[in-house]
Amino acid sequence: MRVGVFGATGAVGKELVQVLGDRGYPVTELRLFASTRSAGTRLPTPFGEKTVEVYDPASPPKLDLALLAVSGEWSKAHAKELVAAGAVVVDNSSAFRLEDDVPLVVPEVNAAAAGGARLIANPNCTTAILAVALAPLHREFGLKRVIVSTYQASSGAGAEGMQELEDGLREVLANGGQAKNAVFRHPLPMNLIPHIDSFQPNGYTREEMKVTWETRKIMGLPDLLISCTAVRVPTLRAHAEAVTIETERPVTPEAARAVLARAPGVKLADDTANAVYPMPLTASGQYDVEAGRIRSNPVFGECGLDFFVCGDQLLKGAALNAVQIAEALPLKMAA
Numbered sequence: 001m002r003v004g005v006f007g008a009t010g011a012v013g014k015e016l017v018q019v020l021g022d023r024g025y026p027v028t029e030l031r032l033f034a035s036t037r038s039a040g041t042r043l044p045t046p047f048g049e050k051t052v053e054v055y056d057p058a059s060p061p062k063l064d065l066a067l068l069a070v071s072g073e074w075s076k077a078h079a080k081e082l083v084a085a086g087a088v089v090v091d092n093s094s095a096f097r098l099e100d101d102v103p104l105v106v107p108e109v110n111a112a113a114a115g116g117a118r119l120i121a122n123p124n125c126t127t128a129i130l131a132v133a134l135a136p137l138h139r140e141f142g143l144k145r146v147i148v149s150t151y152q153a154s155s156g157a158g159a160e161g162m163q164e165l166e167d168g169l170r171e172v173l174a175n176g177g178q179a180k181n182a183v184f185r186h187p188l189p190m191n192l193i194p195h196i197d198s199f200q201p202n203g204y205t206r207e208e209m210k211v212t213w214e215t216r217k218i219m220g221l222p223d224l225l226i227s228c229t230a231v232r233v234p235t236l237r238a239h240a241e242a243v244t245i246e247t248e249r250p251v252t253p254e255a256a257r258a259v260l261a262r263a264p265g266v267k268l269a270d271d272t273a274n275a276v277y278p279m280p281l282t283a284s285g286q287y288d289v290e291a292g293r294i295r296s297n298p299v300f301g302e303c304g305l306d307f308f309v310c311g312d313q314l315l316k317g318a319a320l321n322a323v324q325i326a327e328a329l330p331l332k333m334a335a
């Protein structure tokens, strides 16, 4: 396969290159694209050293698979050009996620939705992590209501977000005072910020509404009642989520534990006696989403369950999910 990674120098792009190598994706040619800032940079990859190129819309490269990790605007401008030039495109941005004719795919949940599509959307990172745990619980117990509170790492805002947290922490620890902020709306060190993406007329942020809209589409449950509060926290990597569900049928912690223990893409981390539960430090760098702290929720009685999940949003929430989509496609090399 001739594969192009667009945004290859970014937080998601770097992981895409690594995941292609780690999973043994059949890459015969790898091309890396980024902005003019990185043009000409030589990057080591599992497929040998590569030079970063700048995409030229006047002559799109001949690719079988294009993995996009730039921005929504960039994808809107160029994804369809790449499709027209023969590539199947998997897009990490939010540009096409809610379009009716573009499948939004988490392979453990709705792999078949990708069908023969040539443009496929990768979900929002928080949503993908949530969906791998919600889908098996829905199949077994039926979902009625979902309430989620998130704890999202700085790398959710890309390489610059991670850098701002690292620089800010160093500055505050060395000199005291308050860290500078440019990527985040407020300083993130020693803080948390209940504001990710823009506020909507209904009082939710766009990040929170993405969890609602995209979970409904991925799970094929257009009327699912779901409310999210999304919070940026001063961790580097992996998003955590506290989840409360009300189910159609009675659910016990033991039954939920059994379902999640055999769910693809989920790793049970639920041994409170030994202080084992999902955490960013243990979920980072892992393909599976950790699920734990499973307990009955007394508000919803025998149909209520609380649990905690944590997943590496650069992997399951982005790069890994995109490569899994590519693996599930009946891709053929273009002429």
Ligand SMILES: NC(=O)c1ccc[n+]([C@@H]2O[C@H](COP(=O)([O-])OP(=O)(O)OC[C@H]3O[C@@H](n4cnc5c(N)ncnc54)[C@H](OP(=O)(O)O)[C@@H]3O)[C@@H](O)[C@H]2O)c1
Pocket: 006, 007, 008, 009, 010, 011, 012, 013, 033, 034, 035, 036, 037, 038, 039, 068, 069, 070, 071, 072, 074, 092, 093, 094, 123, 124, 125, 155, 156, 157, 158, 159, 160, 313, 314, 317, 318
């Ligand atoms: N971070 C996450 O957790 C996450 C999760 C799911 C989805 N996503 C989505 O994935 C995409 C990438 O996010 P990220 O976090 O990886 O961002 P990032 O770290 O800021 O990386 C952005 C990448 O895009 C390149 N780029 C920027 N402007 C460009 C332009 N005008 N033309 C060509 N390339 C350009 C950058 O190249 P230079 O290095 O040369 O500037 C860099 O390689 C976004 O759509 C984001 O919403 C992110």
